[in-house]
Amino acid sequence: MGQTLLRLCREEGSGCQAVAAVxxxxxxxxxxxxxxxxxxELARVPAFDVAIDFSLPDGFDAVLALCRARGAALVSGTTGLNAAQQAALDAAASAIPVVWASNFSLGVAVLHALVERAAAMLPGWACDIVEAxxxxxxxxxxxxxxxxxxAAQAGGADPRYASIRAGDIIGxxxxxxTGTGERIELVHRASNRDxxxxxxxxxxxxxxxxxxGRYRLGELL
Structure with missing residues (x-):
């Protein structure tokens, strides 16, 4: 992910400039x-506006502390954070803007909103989530x-899950x-990790x- 971010920053018209990599x-x-x-060596990193973090939970704390110390925003896609780290994100949001998401696909962000809306409008329907x-x-x-x-639970549904692991499926x-005599399917397929x-x-x-503040990706579309 880091190498992809650096490559995309070099593209003309990206609107972003990478000032350091860790x-x-x-x-x-x-x-x-x-x-x-x-x-x-995080203390030696030059000035930046926003840190984009796709590391591991054991590296997350230092990045968050650096952003708070610099007054810089944080975009984090680091998964597996424990309850204390999520609480630290909430605390940091009182001083800096932060956004955390398990998936930074803009299409998935829209899917979240659609799922919550559908669940709220279809009380009593079964909800199943299948991921591959x-x-x-x-x-x-x-x-x-x-x-x-x-998102489905926020709309009142009780989701069930199924997982498939096969081949080189990106996601x-x-x-x-599902209701009596009908069903609705909302699907997102990723074909490129970029x-x-x-x-x-x-x-x-x-x-x-x-x-x-702590923002959701959907709020930044």
Whole structure:
């Protein structure tokens, strides 16, 4: 994800400029004009407007602390955060603008809204969420399926889950509402992983300059 973000930032008209990259290990200090730092060197990172974080839970705390110290916004797609880290995000939102999402696809953000609306308008209908990913994905249901389930619950539904792990599927999510004699299917299919990085860059641009708060991706469309 980091390499994709850097590549997309170099595209003409991206609207974003990468001022630093943070990696587990650093072989070359500067690559394509972007200085690289290790996680232990965060204090040396030059000034920035927004940090985009797709790391691991054990690296999340330091990035959040840096953003608070710099007064910079944070866009995070790091999954597996524990309750204390989610609480730290909420606390940071009193000082800086933050957005966290398990999936930065703009289409999935729209799907969340559609699922919640459909659940609210179809009381008593069964709700099933089926997600499919490549064989190497370990967690099931996926984080995206669970957030779609949360949207369904917010609308009053009681979702059930099913997971498929096959081939090289990037990501597919089906939310099905079934009533007597009819059903509705809402589907999102990802065919290119760039969509997640593009969504994060979109969120970064929309988050910059906003007042402190914890935002949802759907609010930044």
């Amino acid at each position: 990696a587990r290990t650093v072989v070359n200090r500067v690559v394509d004009g972007v200085p690289y730092f290790t996680a232990s 990913h490549h064989v190497h994905k370990r967690d099931a249901p996926s984080g995206t399926a669970l957030t779609l389930g949360a 597919e999510h089906l939310v099905q509402f 969509i997640f990085a593009r969504g994060a860059l979109h969120a970064a641009q929309r988050l910059h300059g906003r007042p402190p």
